[in-house]
Amino acid sequence: MKKRMAVFPSLLTVAILTGVGMGSAPYYVDAQKKESKTIKPEDQIKNHRSEKTNKLLERTWNAAIAAFNIDTNGLDQVEYADNHHIWDKLDTREQVSYTEALHQAMSHHKIGDYETLLLVDKDVTQTTILFQRGDDKTSVKIELKSKTGDNGKEWFVDGQPEEK
Secondary structure (H helix, E strand, C coil): HHHHHHHHHHHHHHHHCCCCCCCCHHHHHHHHCCCCCCCHHHCCHHHHHCCCHHHHHHHHHHHHHHCCCCCCCCCEEEEHHHHHHHHHCCCCCHHHHHHHHHHHHHCCCCCCCCCCCEECCCCCCCEEEEEEEEEEEEEEEEEEEEECCCCCEEEEEEEEEEEE
16 A cells, blocks of 8 residues: 555656646647747858868759759758758657658668758648769659648658659
């Protein structure tokens, strides 16, 4: 009997600290979801690289955009190294789903390939992943899409990588 009485307060304490006991977990998830915002310049990875490297990456991204004839109007351009800034627009479950889909897509990125550019639509329902192979000739496009299911918005790789 004493063990049961000791376990209950411990569980109650853990539940309150995690927000489950008071029902605040859903509010926490909603509070994390934020409106679209731009990444501060000091938080962008490009401001921590040489100008030469930035110009090289811009050239490879522009070549990939041109190869697939992508209209970038209405799309946020986010470097792969800055992808955590996209999370600000997603709730916690969606962050996990997005990250898993992104990692699955990046399994096609090989050693020697250039850094990846993410083209994210304004309502954050689709991401186009672009990068150029290390041969400077081949561009790769991978699509991430989302669907709303029983567990909220879930992300997945849509189709096979396209190379041109």
